Amino acid sequence: MAVTGGRAPNQTDSDGRSELGKALRACRGAFIGVGIMSFMINLLYLNGSLFMLEVYDRVLPSRSVPTLVGLVVLAGGLYVAQGLLELIRSRILVRVGTSLDEALGGRIFESVIRLPLIAGGGGDGLQPLRDLDSVRSFLSGMGPSALFDLPWLPLYLAICFAFHTLLGLAALIGAVILIVITVLTEVLARNPLHEAMGLTVRRNALAAASRRNAEVVVAMGMTGHHTRHWSAVNDDYLAQSRRSSDLIGGLGTAAKVARMMLQSAMLGIGAYLVIHQEATGGIIIAGSILSARALAPVDLAIAHWKSFTAARQSWQRLNKLLMILPRQREVIQLQAPSRQVLVETISLVPPGSQRVVVAEMTFALEAGHGLGIVGPSGSGKSSLARALVGVWQPVRGKVRLDGAALDQWQPDSLGRHIGYLPQDVELFAGSIGQNICRFDPEADSQDIIAAAREAGVHELIVAMANGYDTQIGEGGHILSAGQAQRIALARALYGQPFLIVLDEPNSNLDAEGDEALTRAIRSARERGAVVVVIAHRPVAIEGVDLLLVMKDGRAQTFGPKETILGQILRPPPGPIKIAADGGVAKP
Structure with a gap:
């Protein structure tokens, strides 16, 4: 211990x-x-x-x-x-x-x-x-x-x-x-x-x-x-x-x-x-x-x-x-989570603000589950993502991994079990390999390559002049937005974390990148990870099995993806009437 x-x-x-x-x-x-x-x-x-x-x-x-x-x-x-x-x-x-x-x-x-x-x-x-x-x-x-x-x-x-x-x-x-x-x-x-x-x-x-x-x-x-x-x-x-x-x-x-x-x-x-x-x-x-x-x-x-x-x-x-900001208090190093992510009636207020952006959110995800979170802009999706990975502390409620609240973990220890791809991708000056392994000086090369393969970016990297040793400069400025996003996805998958949270992971991806993202989500779920995907584009949630619809910081609907999508896409009841101008008349 x-x-x-x-x-x-x-x-x-x-x-x-x-x-x-x-x-x-x-x-x-x-x-x-x-x-x-x-x-x-x-x-x-x-x-x-x-x-x-x-x-x-x-x-x-x-x-x-x-x-x-x-x-x-x-x-x-x-x-x-x-x-x-x-x-x-x-x-x-x-x-x-x-x-x-x-x-x-x-x-x-x-x-x-x-x-x-x-x-x-x-x-x-x-x-x-x-x-x-x-x-x-x-x-x-x-x-x-x-x-x-x-x-x-x-x-x-x-x-x-x-x-x-x-x-x-x-x-x-x-x-x-x-x-x-x-x-x-x-x-x-x-x-x-x-x-x-x-x-x-x-x-x-x-x-x-x-x-x-x-x-x-x-x-x-x-x-x-x-x-x-x-x-x-x-x-x-x-x-x-x-x-x-x-x-x-x-x-x-x-x-x-x-x-x-x-x-x-x-x-x-x-x-x-x-x-x-x-x-x-x-x-x-x-x-x-x-x-x-x-x-x-x-x-x-x-x-x-x-x-x-x-x-x-x-x-x-x-x-x-x-x-x-006192030093982190002494905590017992817990075992790696492997069973459940529980969101327990959490409410969130952004740092430096007084406005509640997420209210009374509750759901549970078991190992192997994939959750897609959708909703209009400003509905609290990204705020919820920050709470799931522990960077924002709820003003009420808890996020738990295998029953242990996130604040029971020492941050660096918790980070090894979490993969996070934020909406605004940020890479650091150094090599591609260093960015993927989160600058761990003791990282194993095979683990770096495994994360890149899982993200579908290995071939892209080895095609570069220096491969994994390619220096990307401050903020990764030598990479395109799509390349940076895919390398950041590999960073999120590095070390096979239990909880993976992806916020708009395909905002800069082409069709090939979308396919690689879906494969990565399914691969992570198959090994027992919990994957949470926040998306505006439907293709991003192809690899998940659950869906959460948010509005004004609250959960509107939560359940199996196909059931929720059926409710959202179901046509309105009653006969369809043609309006005088050729459009569809409102019932």
Whole structure:
């Protein structure tokens, strides 16, 4: 008995830690190391100040060349050590960002796939991956270094006070000014940056939609309209981005000017103290260097505030996403279904909608049954298909395989027992063989060929230059619509699944393809599979034995195909009368 899946975190764990927080907390050893290195680096930053102090106060008055050489060698060695520590610290932070991506990348990608099935397909579906990139980039950049250096600001201020109270007060005033600028940056830039991010999502979503529908846009002369629409959104984005950049840039410039003024003020105060013999000449230079070093982390934090804010917003969105889509809970791996598909009084509402599209649907299919589902457009046929394969969860009722509800299965395990051909066929960049075997790296070549033969597409494939190894490109663009549909049918049949759901499987097929489809349906039923076919063309349901007629999301009729077709096609009772215009008069 195997156990699959994982415990659902980010419904926050018992200790209140989110999944993202736990992934970051797993790197605490690296952060402790970075903290220790930051301590050593900030101590070594005193090297320059002390060197200048000794040169001005000891070497110049004594004119001692050996002392100068000794100080140069010592200071040079300390600078090399400082450089090595900063190099190691930056590399550790890069690896922390990489570790976070490795820990969560798969989860985020899985959530990108699952999110449209929970919340609908609106918005920029790839934003979570960009958010993860944003967090990783921030952790790998200079921003965290500034945050690790900030706690050492009091050390430098204390040394300035040790030199002289006036020097300490000047440095303290400069630090307060920069901290105030930092707080203003956070308060004033928060909303502009948030709005700019929203406009970025709109702009990217519009561009992606236009690219997906390029044929329609170009063929119907919509390029200019779409370009103007995108340009309007882009102008709003640029204006908002410019506003936030101007604000952050202006405050950053103010911080830079304040820091430069403080350095000059420290020199001026030092000179005043020297004139009054309250300090030495070395203290003038050392105090200026120390004050600059004390305020450098604040200045660096302001410079990287935009990336910090973007990373924080990305972190919040990722936390929310993983809260909505926790890991699949632990489930017992069930035996392969082989007996029955039961639809138990299900009602369906599309993700992101409130409208019921299928209501109170109930029927049962035994092994070897073939069900055709017909009805007018908008009657809920495709919605029912999505519920049968488990991609939409019913708001009421259950779909069961051999008595077990679909939500009792781990998704990847369930997928091995289901074949699905959606109405809008989508293939993936790779070879034909990879697409048929669903990109299973352990797939057996004979199983791939068997699925292609069952779909009647083997001869078509081997006639291609590279056969099953033919690369079909993104979306299968080198294939015709009919070829793509037949290869997608082979993918649905791969592995001999128990439940096969085909939504408009012959919409792009010619007569030869229709015949191959009928043979595939009958072959699957003969081996004990349950086949469900949604169709508008009668030829698609030749291989089934049951028929379900739907209207307005409800079952109108269900039963043997021949009986139902007889009811639908039965002529109206009573004698036929010829109207005056030669047509058939209504009784």
